[in-house]
Amino acid sequence: MPSDSFYFSIARDPATAAESAFSYYRSSAPAFRLSPSLSAFLLSPTLYYRPELRGNHYARNLMWFDFGLPDLPPDDPSAVRSALLRLESVFGLVLLAEHFDQSLVLLRSALCWPLDAVVVFPHNGRAPVAVRPLSAADKQRLRQWNALDWALYVHFNRSFWEKVAEFGARRMEEEVGRLRERREAMARRCLRGGGPVPGASVADGKLRPFQPGRGAAAVVGYALRDGLGPEDRERCEGMATPELQYKDRLERRQFGAARG
Template sequence: LSFPSLARGTAKSPVTNIMFLKTHKTASSTVFNVLLRFAEKHNLSVALPEGEHFHLGYPWLFLARYVEGSEQQRRFNIMCNHLRFNPPEVQKVMPEDTFYFSILRNPVFQLESSFIYYKSYVPAFQAARNLSAFLASPWTYYNRSASLNNAYARNNMWFDFGFDNNAWPEDGYVRARIAAVERHFQLVLIAEYFDESMVLLSHVLHWTLDDVAYFKLNSRSQSSVTSLTPQDQERAKRWCALDWHLYQYFNRTFWARIHTELGPRRLRNQVALLQERRHQLTDLCVQDGAPKKQSQIKDLQLKPYQSGEADILGYNLRLGLDNATLQLCQRMVMPELQY
């Protein structure tokens, strides 16, 4: 390609055994793409769902048998499909030295995204006119015993970590569960600071910045994003109190980790380099330099899955790319189901 590769920040060899807990509506599809590209580049094995499934048993608690090839007692390098975390079962298919990480998003906006994306799928969302109506009286719509699919409607990130999303947010309980997350996960990223998250991830995994260069995937057009009133935001925090505690705690630890690992100046420099690389790759790969609505995407292989009332954006690639560049660009914009 026409630009030099960004060097690894350390001489240490890159971490290659990685479990990413792919939470929902948290920019996790973009992380998923980064991980699959890394796996392909380094010829690593990936724990894929068995059969025709897209998820590793979600929303049920993960079992090792949900992985293709698990019956041969084999271990995998990378695990990054949606699953509900269940450590003993994950450990059956991942090596002992696996690096565990995840990503969280402000639960107010995570819930807004879930509502739009899963509107027709989640029983609790179906009858609500909009998210504001749902938040004004959530128990009118939400029945905790109705279906596991209702997990998308309340404390969904807490649920993804394997916990009870209907538990009372009592201090001792919350602290104990957060401590459990800290025991199992070496790093929790924050979606609102995605570039900073990618820089920190590359640093901790001894990867290059090129390894974490990305295009935003599975994002919505602005027209399908609902802006919430301050009152609705407060209601969402109360309704998803467990997620709110989780997010606040790991937002603090994220910045503490940034401070100790990188420091502000190095962080700024690395983020600037990553953003510059994204601009270069956008110029290289993307037609018109911007994501498109699904109706405008010409290559069926690059059309993202559409869900609910969300208008999921994708990319058209520039014409006339040479083979090597085309392969790179295709992988960077490939929606996760196709990948």
């Protein structure tokens, strides 16, 4: 990449991230697959977790793994802080999943993008009624089990709100309002029913989201309204396309049809 490339990523509270991973990666991670439930896993994670088994990187400190950081003992704060400072020197912005709209506003500002560049539909989520509510004790256990992820999240949560303060609280509120109004308008314009639908009910394979299976909560998706004109359909389809199909589209553009 060019030396002046701008790198950004995203972090999420490891408590809710781990609950989501247990549902989404149940069939991929032996630690999750062997556990009868998330509650059972939380009571004694070491009973099911073996770090050497393929797929178990999903079961502990997944964000730390995804960022390519070295496996460190979480009780070595100096080493953990040093790793996070190196990471911060690479990434110009780390978004927060819990404050996604504010994150998009900061991203748009950093890259001088127009508003429509960050008007997006949320993807890869479950219906709210399907998400397991976590007690305070569960959240604490998950953060302790994913201690490196928690250190990462706390670090970038702090820097995120410093950036929000620099941006300006009132300005942020106004920009978030504009973003949400535009997203709602695009949802009414693009989507059948104006919002997400069960993924399995999306007839168009290009828009049907991957379903993790094995009893996991179904991932919702989007079905486009009938009668969209060519220009609207192209824009709406781009916003409604799940990440796996979007990745395939980008690979075809970059490498040619032979890659998929």
